[in-house]
Amino acid sequence: MIPVKFDYIHAESVEQAIRLQQESNGEGKLIAGGHSLLPLMKFRLTEPGVLIDISRISQLKEVRKEGDRIVVGALTTHHAASNDPVIKEHIPLLADTVRQIGDLQVRNRGTIGGNIAHADPAADLPAAAFALDAQVIIQGEDGEETMPVDQFIVGPLITMMPENSIVTAVSFAIPPRHTRSVYLKYFHPASGYPVVGVAAIAGVDESGVIDFVRIGITGVGDIAYRAESVEQTLLGQTPSEAMIQEASRLAAEEGEMGNDFFTSSEYREHLCKVYTERALRSILLAN
Amino acid sequence: MAIEDREVTVVVNGQERSAAVEPRKLLVHYLRDDLGLTGTHIGCDTSQCGACSIMVNGEAVKSCTMLAVQAEGSEITTVEGLGSIEHLHPMQQSFWEEHGLQCGYCTPGVIMAMLGLLKENPNPSEEEIREGMEGVICRCTGYQFIVSAVQKAAKLMAEAEEQKEETLVANLVREGTHNG
Numbered sequence: 272m273i274p275v276k277f278d279y280i281h282a283e284s285v286e287q288a289i290r291l292q293q294e295s296n297g298e299g300k301l302i303a304g305g306h307s308l309l310p311l312m313k314f315r316l317t318e319p320g321v322l323i324d325i326s327r328i329s330q331l332k333e334v335r336k337e338g339d340r341i342v343v344g345a346l347t348t349h350h351a352a353s354n355d356p357v358i359k360e361h362i363p364l365l366a367d368t369v370r371q372i373g374d375l376q377v378r379n380r381g382t383i384g385g386n387i388a389h390a391d392p393a394a395d396l397p398a399a400a401f402a403l404d405a406q407v408i409i410q411g412e413d414g415e416e417t418m419p420v421d422q423f424i425v426g427p428l429i430t431m432m433p434e435n436s437i438v439t440a441v442s443f444a445i446p447p448r449h450t451r452s453v454y455l456k457y458f459h460p461a462s463g464y465p466v467v468g469v470a471a472i473a474g475v476d477e478s479g480v481i482d483f484v485r486i487g488i489t490g491v492g493d494i495a496y497r498a499e500s501v502e503q504t505l506l507g508q509t510p511s512e513a514m515i516q517e518a519s520r521l522a523a524e525e526g527e528m529g530n531d532f533f534t535s536s537e538y539r540e541h542l543c544k545v546y547t548e549r550a551l552r553s554i555l556l557a558n
Numbered sequence: 559m560a561i562e563d564r565e566v567t568v569v570v571n572g573q574e575r576s577a578a579v580e581p582r583k584l585l586v587h588y589l590r591d592d593l594g595l596t597g598t599h600i601g602c603d604t605s606q607c608g609a610c611s612i613m614v615n616g617e618a619v620k621s622c623t624m625l626a627v628q629a630e631g632s633e634i635t636t637v638e639g640l641g642s643i644e645h646l647h648p649m650q651q652s653f654w655e656e657h658g659l660q661c662g663y664c665t666p667g668v669i670m671a672m673l674g675l676l677k678e679n680p681n682p683s684e685e686e687i688r689e690g691m692e693g694v695i696c697r698c699t700g701y702q703f704i705v706s707a708v709q710k711a712a713k714l715m716a717e718a719e720e721q722k723e724e725t726l727v728a729n730l731v732r733e734g735t736h737n738g
């Protein structure tokens with residue numbers, strides 16, 4: 272499969288990437304690893320007139336700690352993120368999640384920025400992004416802006432990305448030190464995409480009650496979400512099997528369960544509960 | 559709008575090669591059609607099967623999901639760059655001895671992907687090998703013999719590495735004596 276003809280140009284800086292988009296009159300599309308874009312182009316589902324390659328802008332590959340957040344450069348590959356010492360130390364949930372994206376070869380090319388900007392409803396990353404209060408940092412014609420991920424992704428493959436702009440980084444909140452986290456998914460056996468993917472972070476304080484909990488769920492419908500009902504139910508409680516089961520019953524509350532020939536919405540709802548339960552059990556009850 | 563071809567220069571298997579290509583040309587087509595390196599195969603063409611896996615700057619990637627122009631300036635290794643019939647690469651040797659293939663169509667890609675895995679993790683467990691094989695599909699073997707082949711290759715490569723070190727130390731000692 273071969274895409275339709277397009278022109279190709281390298282951007283050497285963020286500013287140039289914006290300028291080249293302006294000059295392309297709406298025909299330009301940014302490419303980094305190309306692992307979301309190229310398959311779409313090969314199927315001719317999208318036909319940009321010019322590809323603007325941003326992969327040489329080395330400043331977008333940095334990972335750094337900034338206050339209580341970790342800022343991950345947009346060009347950081349999934350493979351690099353899963354091995355990054357700063358990410359592993361402060362936000363291990365992200366390393367755990369990106370390690371489960373696609374396969375070895377895909378992780379070597381796919382990037383954090385590209386993944387978020389593509390906003391695939393079946394992607395793994397949004398689960399961790401929602402659980403870690405991610406913010407998308409965008410450089411546009413009028414300067415830089417920061418958007419919380421739940422405002423950035425507004426539908427399947429739809430984002431609030433302004434015209435002629437570029438995602439330069441995604442930042443993630445560092446959860447409290449005493450918490451533990453996990454990403455668990457039930458994946459489609461052929462594609463590897465999550466049918467349900469649950470990213471959970473939780474911790475108990477010195478008196479033994481849950482004082483921090485975040486749950487992000489992806490794959491089930493058009494958009495990932497925070498399972499806030501589960502979080503609210505657990506906060507202030509002592510972890511127990513019964514408590515986890517009770518809270519996990521609410522895992523599908525904030526989500527809209529999709530329905531397709533692989534999985535009915537009822538089954539997705541069921542899986543949501545089961546995987547939330549398993550995730551919480553593994554971080555709250557296992558030693 | 560006329561779109562100009564781009565000169566793409568890469569180092570493939572240690573040799574600098576270049577050709578003028580359309581920006582839309584996939585890397586796998588560049589390797590096969592322009593450079594004549596047909597060892598890399600195209601299976602699904604949709605980034606699933608991994609038959610087209612090669613090494614780009616030391617990392618395993620699927621060459622059907624990369625444009626030739628994206629590879630400009632990079633170092634590429636294809637299956638042709640591994641060994642010769644007389645001197646097989648340990649990975650090739652192991653696939654042969656452990657029957658890691660039947661029809662052989664997926665083999666070049668599987669071999670490159672598994673070299674990518676061993677580079678990252680030179681001594682993987684069976685589970686890690688199976689996990690590492692996520693990005694390749696083989697219709698013949700049922701994977702068991704591929705796992706055996708990769709286990710053997712890991713062992714052979716570790717031994718070769720050890721031997722290389724021993725030779726290096728021996729040479730240093732000899733040189734030391736000589737100079738002393």
